Amino acid sequence: xxxxxxIKEQETLAPSFxxxxxxxxxxxxxxxYRCPNCRSVYKFILGPGDVFLGEGRRTxxxxxxxxxxxxKEWPVISSMDRxxxxxxxxxxxxxxxxxxxxxxxxxxxxNVGPTPVLMxxxxxxxxxxxxxxxxxxxxxxxxxxxxxxxxxxKAA
Numbered sequence: 001x002x003x004x005x006x007i008k009e010q011e012t013l014a015p016s017f018x019x020x021x022x023x024x025x026x027x028x029x030x031x032x033y034r035c036p037n038c039r040s041v042y043k044f045i046l047g048p049g050d051v052f053l054g055e056g057r058r059t060x061x062x063x064x065x066x067x068x069x070x071x072k073e074w075p076v077i078s079s080m081d082r083x084x085x086x087x088x089x090x091x092x093x094x095x096x097x098x099x100x101x102x103x104x105x106x107x108x109x110x111n112v113g114p115t116p117v118l119m120x121x122x123x124x125x126x127x128x129x130x131x132x133x134x135x136x137x138x139x140x141x142x143x144x145x146x147x148x149x150x151x152x153x154k155a156a
Contacts, residue, residue, distance in 0.1 A: 006035065035060040051085040053074055055150075073143045075147050098129075
């Protein structure tokens with residue numbers, strides 16, 4: 001018996017005067033994933049991407065029914081999905097904001113006493129980004145390990 005697929009709902013928060021498909025409607029697009037059996041929310045993300053690592057099955061915490069949750073293991077997903085997994089909309093915005101602010105502060109040569117503003121920006125932007133990539137790296141390593149173990153189990 002084939003399991004039902006999770007429900008994916010997207011809602012745009014962009015103003016109604018913007019043209020559909022514009023840059024802002026892509027950014028302001030939270031996505032909600034629901035159990036196909038009881039419709040309870042199991043995942044909420046900011047942005048349109050739906051790249052998740054996992055075995056592809058989930059059991060609902062509310063109704064205890066199993067369903068397919070749209071996740072795949074790292075070796076199976078495409079290179080574009082890999083980029084979207086590492087750089088989702090929130091991370092892209094953070095990197096862009098950091099680059100703009102650093103460029104502006106460098107251009108005007110602004111300092112806060114003996115500590116340059118660029119150092120403060122590096123602390124506030126670089127440390128969270130490094131933590132993000134360490135977190136994602138551990139998720140990728142677990143996914144590759146799961147994929148290898150499942151492959152060996154099925155081959156045996």
